Amino acid sequence: MNKTMKNFLLKAMxxxxxxxxxxxxxxxxxxxxxxxxxTFDRNTMAVNTDxxxxxxxxxxxxxxxxxxxxxxxNLGGTAVEDEHYTVDSKVIKVTKGQTEALLPVSLLVDxxxxxxxxxEVIIATGTDYLLDPAQPNKxxxxxxxxxxxxxxxxxxxxxxxxxxxxxxxxKLTVTASETLKYDGELQLEFETQMVAGTDYQITGADxxxxxxxxxxxxxxxxxxxxxxDDAGFDKELKISLKPVDPKRIAIYAEKGTxxxxxKDPLVDLTPMLxxxxxxxxEGYQIRQAIKAPDNxxxxxxxxxxxxxxxxxxxxxTHRNLTYVSTFDCLYNTSGGDVLRLADMLKFETxxxxxxxxxANNSTRYFSxxxxxxxxxxxxxxxxxxxxxxxxxxxxxxLGLRSxxxxxxxxxxxxxxxxxxxxxxxxxxxxxxxxxxxVWLEKLEGTYDFTLTEPEVIFTAWYKSxxxxxxxxxxxxxxxxxxxxxxxxxxxxxxx
Numbered sequence: 001m002n003k004t005m006k007n008f009l010l011k012a013m014x015x016x017x018x019x020x021x022x023x024x025x026x027x028x029x030x031x032x033x034x035x036x037x038x039t040f041d042r043n044t045m046a047v048n049t050d051x052x053x054x055x056x057x058x059x060x061x062x063x064x065x066x067x068x069x070x071x072x073x074n075l076g077g078t079a080v081e082d083e084h085y086t087v088d089s090k091v092i093k094v095t096k097g098q099t100e101a102l103l104p105v106s107l108l109v110d111x112x113x114x115x116x117x118x119x120e121v122i123i124a125t126g127t128d129y130l131l132d133p134a135q136p137n138k139x140x141x142x143x144x145x146x147x148x149x150x151x152x153x154x155x156x157x158x159x160x161x162x163x164x165x166x167x168x169x170x171k172l173t174v175t176a177s178e179t180l181k182y183d184g185e186l187q188l189e190f191e192t193q194m195v196a197g198t199d200y201q202i203t204g205a206d207x208x209x210x211x212x213x214x215x216x217x218x219x220x221x222x223x224x225x226x227x228x229d230d231a232g233f234d235k236e237l238k239i240s241l242k243p244v245d246p247k248r249i250a251i252y253a254e255k256g257t258x259x260x261x262x263k264d265p266l267v268d269l270t271p272m273l274x275x276x277x278x279x280x281x282e283g284y285q286i287r288q289a290i291k292a293p294d295n296x297x298x299x300x301x302x303x304x305x306x307x308x309x310x311x312x313x314x315x316x317t318h319r320n321l322t323y324v325s326t327f328d329c330l331y332n333t334s335g336g337d338v339l340r341l342a343d344m345l346k347f348e349t350x351x352x353x354x355x356x357x358x359a360n361n362s363t364r365y366f367s368x369x370x371x372x373x374x375x376x377x378x379x380x381x382x383x384x385x386x387x388x389x390x391x392x393x394x395x396x397x398l399g400l401r402s403x404x405x406x407x408x409x410x411x412x413x414x415x416x417x418x419x420x421x422x423x424x425x426x427x428x429x430x431x432x433x434x435x436x437x438v439w440l441e442k443l444e445g446t447y448d449f450t451l452t453e454p455e456v457i458f459t460a461w462y463k464s465x466x467x468x469x470x471x472x473x474x475x476x477x478x479x480x481x482x483x484x485x486x487x488x489x490x491x492x493x494x495x
Contacts, residue, residue: 035128064098087105182248228264282306287495398433400433
């Protein structure tokens with residue numbers, strides 16, 4: 001082999017060695033890039049939820065992504081997903097070349113009722129990225145808010161007074177300080193010695209809960225005082241408002257309670273009952289007058305009454321009797337019947353009369369009553385108030401005067417009947433051709449015992465199917481026909 005050939009082969013071998021070395025070096029330079037290291041742009045941040053409806057959490061990549069990959073995150077903290085916030089996904093898509101990744105967070109502002117909530121975003125471990133052990137893999141976002149809750153209160157919270165005798169329905173209104181953006185639910189709490197279902201009941205509140213609907217500012221409900229005829233009843237009922245969810249609504253403390261005073265004061269009728277009844281009579285003498293067309297008061301008739309000791313706020317009437325030795329019989333003492341119904345009877349002839357013991361028109365009685373009228377006192381001053389009466393019936397038997405008055409004293413028919421029945425007209429067996437029934441349909445008036453001369457002034461409405469009642473309208477009395485009833489106005493005052 002010549003020298004020239006040897007040089008060629010040596011150069012070729014050197015070239016191949018260089019190429020092998022170069023190829024080997026090139027292969028080392030093209031190794032797979034390392035995964036990027038992830039860190040949060042900020043590990044702590046605050047978001048004012050009054051001013052922001054959304055925000056983004058930013059994650060930084062240490063190097064540009066050399067390929068597409070996913071970042072998985074977990075969420076925690078005191079904020080609740082789908083209640084306080086929402087995210088589209090907990091997987092963040094990263095495309096090749098990106099140097100940062102974003103997690104959008106939408107706030108459910110209307111559901112946030114706390115001044116401070118926390119949202120924690122935690123990067124989960126993955127194969128396509130690395131976490132810096134020297135940096136936390138968690139970002140804490142504080143959701144702040146200035147909480148000004150709408151305040152609810154009773155529209156009128158001054159004490160309400162009512163008498164259980166009236167069985168009133170009291171409308172109560174709850175008001176919000178602003179239009180509600182969501183339903184405001186309230187629980188009604190009661191402090192009282194009264195018994196629900198016996199003394200009172202609530203309507204318009206389901207299980208003692210009421211709701212002011214979103215978009216509204218008021219809600220009404222009703223307190224029904226169940227009627228009680230109980231003189232001396234004196235109790236209070238306090239209703240307080242309590243939010244079912246105190247994060248949504250607040251109670252205005254000064255107007256959050258409504259007090260209802262339920263009182264039926266005992267009325268002392270002593271100012272009317274000054275002069276005892278005549279000998280052998282019951283009760284006390286009360287003067288009675290009827291209104292005339294010129295607004296004066298006519299008559300000076302005396303009725304005998306007392307306070308009902310069982311139903312203490314009622315006036316009770318009596319039929320008074322006394323023994324007359326001259327005739328050896330009993331008869332009614334001077335005094336008109338309880339409502340002077342005898343004066344409302346005008347017959348076509350003088351042949352008809354009320355069968356009762358006595359000779360004067362003023363001594364003839366319709367039936368008495370233990371509940372002539374009911375006194376309902378003012379809560380703060382029982383010496384003044386109103387009077388009413390339960391619907392009640394009065395009866396009287398009619399007979400012929402010729403039969404009733406026949407004979408000579410003491411052998412007149414009424415005197416013989418009186419002796420036989422000890423003056424009790426209900427036991428009389430004397431012949432009657434008609435029993436008159438007169439209904440007191442209603443009675444309305446007032447009483448005032450603070451006056452120098454105490455008085456009761458009231459109007460009574462009567463109705464009767466008897467053809468004799470008001471057959472001929474009495475003259476001199478202000479009696480007004482009111483539909484199918486007759487209206488008469490009275491004044492009672494002590495003798």
